[in-house]
Amino acid sequence: MAGAAGRVVRRWYPHVLRSSLQVPALQLHMSKTAMRASQKDFESALSQVKLLKDPGNEVKLKLYALYKQATEGPCNTPKPGVFDLINKAKWDAWNALGSLPKETARQNYVDLVSGLSSSSDSSSQVKPEADRKQPGYETLVVTSEDSITKIMMNRPAKKNAITTQMYNEIMLALKAASKDDSAITVLTGNGDYYSSGNDLSNFTDIPPEGIEEKAKSSAILLRDFVDCFIDFPKPLIAAVNGPAVGISVTILGLFDTVYASSRATFHTPFSHLGQSPEGCSSYTFPKIMGPAKAAEMLIFGKKLTAAEACAQGLVSEVFPDSTFQKEVWTRLKAYSKLPPNAMRISKQVIRNREKEKLHAINAEESRVLQERWLSDECTNAVMNFLTRKAKL
Numbered sequence: 111m112a113g114a115a116g117r118v119v120r121r122w123y124p125h126v127l128r129s130s131l132q133v134p135a136l137q138l139h140m141s142k143t144a145m146r147a148s149q150k151d152f153e154s155a156l157s158q159v160k161l162l163k164d165p166g167n168e169v170k171l172k173l174y175a176l177y178k179q180a181t182e183g184p185c186n187t188p189k190p191g192v193f194d195l196i197n198k199a200k201w202d203a204w205n206a207l208g209s210l211p212k213e214t215a216r217q218n219y220v221d222l223v224s225g226l227s228s229s230s231d232s233s234s235q236v237k238p239e240a241d242r243k244q245p246g247y248e249t250l251v252v253t254s255e256d257s258i259t260k261i262m263m264n265r266p267a268k269k270n271a272i273t274t275q276m277y278n279e280i281m282l283a284l285k286a287a288s289k290d291d292s293a294i295t296v297l298t299g300n301g302d303y304y305s306s307g308n309d310l311s312n313f314t315d316i317p318p319e320g321i322e323e324k325a326k327s328s329a330i331l332l333r334d335f336v337d338c339f340i341d342f343p344k345p346l347i348a349a350v351n352g353p354a355v356g357i358s359v360t361i362l363g364l365f366d367t368v369y370a371s372s373r374a375t376f377h378t379p380f381s382h383l384g385q386s387p388e389g390c391s392s393y394t395f396p397k398i399m400g401p402a403k404a405a406e407m408l409i410f411g412k413k414l415t416a417a418e419a420c421a422q423g424l425v426s427e428v429f430p431d432s433t434f435q436k437e438v439w440t441r442l443k444a445y446s447k448l449p450p451n452a453m454r455i456s457k458q459v460i461r462n463r464e465k466e467k468l469h470a471i472n473a474e475e476s477r478v479l480q481e482r483w484l485s486d487e488c489t490n491a492v493m494n495f496l497t498r499k500a501k502l
């Protein structure tokens with residue numbers, strides 16, 4: 111829930127403590143002042159606490175214990191059984207206060223809430239994205255926050271067409287994200303497009319060794335790029351903010367979840383370009399949508415709307431364009447709080463048995479494309495685009 115000031119506000123109650131608990135080390139010397147908190151201060155702290163960001167189980171236990179001590183006095187209820195972990199932790203916390211007077215407990219409660227409120231106010235300041243941006247990327251904006259690593263393709267003026275540099279940077283960002291402490295990773299695009307696929311100017315940068323050498327090194331780049339998606343160990347989500355073309359569509363079959371704006375389209379015009387499918391789509395698309403629907407996309411270049419892509423299983427859910435960002439990030443923030451190890455293991459269970467096969471398919475698709483790139487059909491299609499004679 112976003113509060114009026116844009117701050118994340120979660121409702122939790124210290125006397126309920128539903129989440130799992132670590133046994134706390136209670137050191138309760140909260141108030142060094144001799145001031146007495148009034149009943150009014152205490153009631154105001156009780157209201158304030160419900161608006162705070164979740165402070166973690168240890169602090170919640172302290173609050174619980176102080177609340178009980180302030181309202182009921184020393185703990186005199188029977189100790190819960192050893193397997194009743196949560197109630198036992200609560201009882202231990204309260205019991206540890208011994209004969210602390212009710213007034214002191216009330217004062218300590220008020221002091222603790224006041225300290226939490228001020229630190230919560232400063233930590234809730236959202237830093238502008240520029241401040242959170244990871245350095246070292248020129249074609250991407252990579253940020254990590256709320257246990258989410260976001261990799262945003264950032265060539266909006268070129269519809270996020272993927273240059274050789276961007277292929278390499280995406281690989282680097284995925285490798286870093288696989289090792290960072292985020293729970294999930296999201297790929298998205300800046301501007302009106304998700305991505306227009308391979309940057310066709312990649313075809314113009316021919317080394318002195320000749321076009322064959324370029325095709326060979328490009329096939330290796332393509333294979334390595336797709337391998338990174340096959341091997342990515344954490345939940346990988348695509349937030350398809352607008353139209354998607356070519357390789358930005360085919361690799362969606364390797365994502366765990368695909369959210370699309372209602373403005374997104376999905377277009378794989380490989381035959382038009384004298385090329386053939388990549389990103390393991392020759393395998394994943396027939397599996398996802400059936401061979402007949404996959405053929406329409408991959409052989410005949412049929413462009414799907416977001417609703418069609420969702421009906422065919424390539425997209426998990428479509429959101430209205432006007433609320434896309436808000437709805438998707440709210441959803442993802444909630445998912446990112448799930449236990450990360452459980453999510454990784456679930457992904458492994460779902461994907462691992464296919465991995466070897468996917469690597470083999472990727473190698474084969476890259477080998478076929480290496481030949482296609484040298485064909486007249488491909489050369490003419492690329493030349494037509496670059497000389498402004500053709501667009502998709």
Ligand SMILES: CCCCCCCCCCC/C=C/C(=O)SCCNC(=O)CCNC(=O)[C@H](O)C(C)(C)COP(=O)(O)OP(=O)(O)OC[C@H]1O[C@@H](n2cnc3c(N)ncnc32)[C@H](O)[C@@H]1OP(=O)(O)O
Pocket residue numbers: 267268269271272306307308309310311312313321324325328331332355356357358380383388483495500501502
């Ligand atoms: C020898 C072998 C070397 C091979 C190297 C290969 C490396 C691995 C390859 C992996 C295989 C991948 C395959 C694919 O992805 S196939 C799909 C390729 N994409 C396209 O064919 C899209 C081409 N773009 C368009 O048709 C249109 O631009 C588009 C419909 C996307 C948008 O049209 P619109 O009119 O809205 O916008 P503009 O055309 O004016 O675009 C704005 C500027 O962006 C440039 N642009 C857009 N997309 C690309 C692109 N894919 N490649 C290069 N440039 C792109 C466009 O030219 C405009 O630039 P200017 O403002 O400078 O004119």
